[in-house]
Amino acid sequence: MNPPIPVAIGPYTVVRRLGEGGMGTVYLCRTAGGGDAAVKLIRPDLSADPGFRRRFAAEVDAARRVASFCTAAVLGHGAHEDQPYLATEYIDGPTLNDHVAETGPLPPGTLHSLAVGVAAALTAVHAAGLVHRDVKPQNVILSITGPRVIDFGISRAVDGPALTARGVVLGTPGWLAPEQLRGAGPDPACDVFAWGCLVAWAGLGRHPYGTGGLLAVGERMLRAEPDLDGLPEGLSGAVRSALSADPARRPTARSLLLTLTGGDAAPASLAAATRLDPRPGPGGPVKPQAPAAVPGTAATPPSTPTWRDARPWPMRRLLTGAAAFAIGLALLVLGVLLLPH
Incomplete structure (x- = not known):
């Protein structure tokens, strides 16, 4: 069963759910400036694991260190009701x-x-x-x-x-x-x-x-x-x-x-x-x-x-x-x- 869709995640307004992954749910969101963002919200059970939080911090660091023209640029990160999230550029196109x-x-x-x-x-x-x-x-x-x-x-x-x-x-x-x-x-x-x-x-x-x-x-x-x-x-x-x-x-x-x-x-x-x-x-x-x-x-x-x-x-x-x-x-x-x- 999918979790309820939040109204907002940090400063990002949620538009709809994009998909589910091993770490959590990804949402299409609007930034304060009206742009699009893909926001990954980590599952509550993983959020409670200190080891996983370290791994998530490593993911944020990894994403920031790679040239943005090769991947999705990091827009921000934080926590929503004690669940870490990562916001990146939303890239339009098929996998x-x-x-x-x-x-x-x-x-x-x-x-x-x-x-x-x-x-x-x-x-x-x-x-x-x-x-x-x-x-x-x-x-x-x-x-x-x-x-x-x-x-x-x-x-x-x-x-x-x-x-x-x-x-x-x-x-x-x-x-x-x-x-x-x-x-x-x-x-x-x-x-x-x-x-x-x-x-x-x-x-x-x-x-x-x-x-x-x-x-x-x-x-x-x-x-x-x-x-x-x-x-x-x-x-x-x-x-x-x-x-x-x-x-x-x-x-x-x-x-x-x-x-x-x-x-x-x-x-x-x-x-x-x-x-x-x-x-x-x-x-x-x-x-x-x-x-x-x-x-x-x-x-x-x-x-x-x-x-x-x-x-x-x-x-x-x-x-x-x-x-x-x-x-x-x-x-x-x-x-x-x-x-x-």
Whole structure:
């Protein structure tokens, strides 16, 4: 049963509920200036846990440290009737999960744009000293200014203390790197592996390690080569390197970004890379197959988008926003490449 909708959360006037997540409820709100905000209100049972409050404080810190053009900018935080909340910019657009489920795998040009945008976002995340730890289609929003990687609910500073019990792996099964399945702690290479899974999934309409029983999927992720048959040739090499079973052999997010944009020739190469072609792939829309869960993990709920309205986003808006998307993605790449590393 959903909790009653509050009239206001701190200084934010509630408009409607957007969705439910593992941490609590997200509401669409109005700011004092009349703008939109997405406000995450933490569940009462979690609010009473001092350990969880520390983790929530880490989420706020993580969100503040990442360049806002890569994610949802933090607007404020506080407590509502002793329940912590976090207010961020509301980003209009479908999640990658919703878009692919509705229209099928992305065509090559759009897929390249997605690969560039998410690599740029991860470059900014890692430059801030963070690991996202939950890169998946539900946490990528396709805004007209480029992909935004959202929801730092389980991210952690690379040099920060662990806030979870020993041996518990946080993340979504199917998007975890092989070393995480073996119990290793997260690092930027894990996000790069998830990037490879995400790009392959978006381009193929299926997970590169397939579906099936828990043990079978886990075994393939640990030992088998990914199935990238059908991925555009210009991306398959980068994706395959990102999916290396050995984290030391994976490129960094910054290296991926330079590879995908042609290095110093990035601005010139972005014109073609950012053309939006939202037509479904050959054979019409293909509903993506979600990977099976992998045993031994503490999974975050993968089914419900938690930071945005789940209503369909008309295809016409993708087409009319193509120019803005191209400009926004070019600026995002240039900004990220200027970050210290």
